[in-house]
Amino acid sequence: MDTNELVRSLAADHGWRARPVGMVLAVALVVALPVTAAMFIMALGLRPDFMAATGRAFFILKFIVTAALALACLALALRLVQPGAPVRNASWLLAVPVGLLAAGIVADLALPQTSGWTARLIGSNARVCLTAIPLLSLPPLIALLIGLRRGAATRPMLTGALAGLGAGAIAATFYASHCADDSPLFVATWYTIAWALVALIGALAGRWVLRF
Amino acid sequence: MRKGEGEWTQLMRSANSGDGAAYHRLLLAITPVLRATAQRGLARAGQPTDQCEDIVQEILLAVHLKRHTWDPSAPFGPWLFAIARNKLIDALRKRGRRVFVDIDDFAETLPAEPAREQLPAADINAHIEKLPQRQREVLQSIAVESASIRETAAKLAMSEGAVRVALHRGLANLAAKLRRD
Incomplete structure (x- = not known):
């Protein structure tokens, strides 16, 4: 088949249209989130003092940070699967969760505390955190990769890593309501290690799944 | 914006609103430019240009299957060359070379390059x-x-x-x- 013939067949296929990436992504997430929620309820559940904790600033900060991170990753990943779309001028979005967490750490260190900073950093849930976040992130990671696959990722590894980080942030939003460690020092240490792991998985998967 | 690209954007917008003839015209208009781009890319990487048409066809297929990722409010050219660059790098990688192609290399090729002769495609x-x-x-x-x-x-x-x-x-x-x- 020469190129003119190929062009003719492409033109004949013009009636076919793909659904927008954002829509596919949204549908996939709507399917994946209940799975993560079910995993969370069966394996972990809310912490016993959940209602009392909702009045504490550092507890609330965990959700703000994870939600901001998830949204930033989603927005950036959606741009990355749109060739030619400016990505760099949206990368400040990632600074929002980082800045919030940094501000939290400053406040945590400045305020009088009942335990030392190393104790707060090490916390009591590190192992659960490192297991739960990667596992809970698998359904949203799969959903994000399915959605992003509909796009055109010119940088598949980076896009996959952002999908992993975003999925990790979604998982952490659930996990944060179980974890009794609210110190931003704990979040910045252990959540970040868990996120790095999921981002790595996402990058490796993206390399295969997101090429077009 | 380079001359020609504005026309592509118009054609692609018409195509999106259901004008199949405009889509066909667009594909025919970009093909020689993609051919010049691929030939130049291969030459720069020190590769023989005999597989150029395979790359052109791969780019055209990607353009077709991914055209929903083009934002109709943006010009068509940068989107097209991002796709072309990606496919060209992939093709060079398959030949076992790690290459870095600057997107500006493509920009220079436009629009003065003459339409080159079409070589047979094998793949x-x-x-x-x-x-x-x-x-x-x-x-x-x-x-x-x-x-x-x-x-x-x-x-x-x-x-x-x-x-x-x-x-x-x-x-x-x-x-x-x-x-x-």
Whole structure:
């Protein structure tokens, strides 16, 4: 088949249209989130003092940070699967969760505390955190990769890593309501290690799944 | 913006609102530019240019299958060259070279490059052979014999809908096979 013939067949296929990436992504997430929620309820559940904790600033900060991170990753990943779309001028979005967490750490260190900073950093849930976040992130990671696959990722590894980080942030939003460690020092240490792991998985998967 | 690209953007917008002729014109307009781009890219990487047409066809398939990722409020050119660059780098990588191609290299090639001679493409034909029979027949009819969807449907005793599905699946399969090898 020469190129003119190929062009003719492409033109004949013009009636076919793909659904927008954002829509596919949204549908996939709507399917994946209940799975993560079910995993969370069966394996972990809310912490016993959940209602009392909702009045504490550092507890609330965990959700703000994870939600901001998830949204930033989603927005950036959606741009990355749109060739030619400016990505760099949206990368400040990632600074929002980082800045919030940094501000939290400053406040945590400045305020009088009942335990030392190393104790707060090490916390009591590190192992659960490192297991739960990667596992809970698998359904949203799969959903994000399915959605992003509909796009055109010119940088598949980076896009996959952002999908992993975003999925990790979604998982952490659930996990944060179980974890009794609210110190931003704990979040910045252990959540970040868990996120790095999921981002790595996402990058490796993206390399295969997101090429077009 | 370079001359020509504004026209592409207009054509693609018309195509998106259902104008099939505009889409065909757009594909014909970008093909020689993509050919020049691919030849230049291969030459710069110190590669023979005899497989240029395979790359052009791969880019065209990607443009077709991913055109929904173009934002109609943005110019078409940067989107097109991001796709072309990606496919060119992939093609060079398959030949075992790690290469970094600057997108500005493509910008320079436009629009003065003359349309170059079309070389035969080898990859796509090998893959067409391996397509399921129906997809192969439909592609053959529409591409090579330049039959319409309706004529193809009558000839192969299929519904027009089935022809459309077979055509699209055939093209998507070809793109996947080209990507994998």
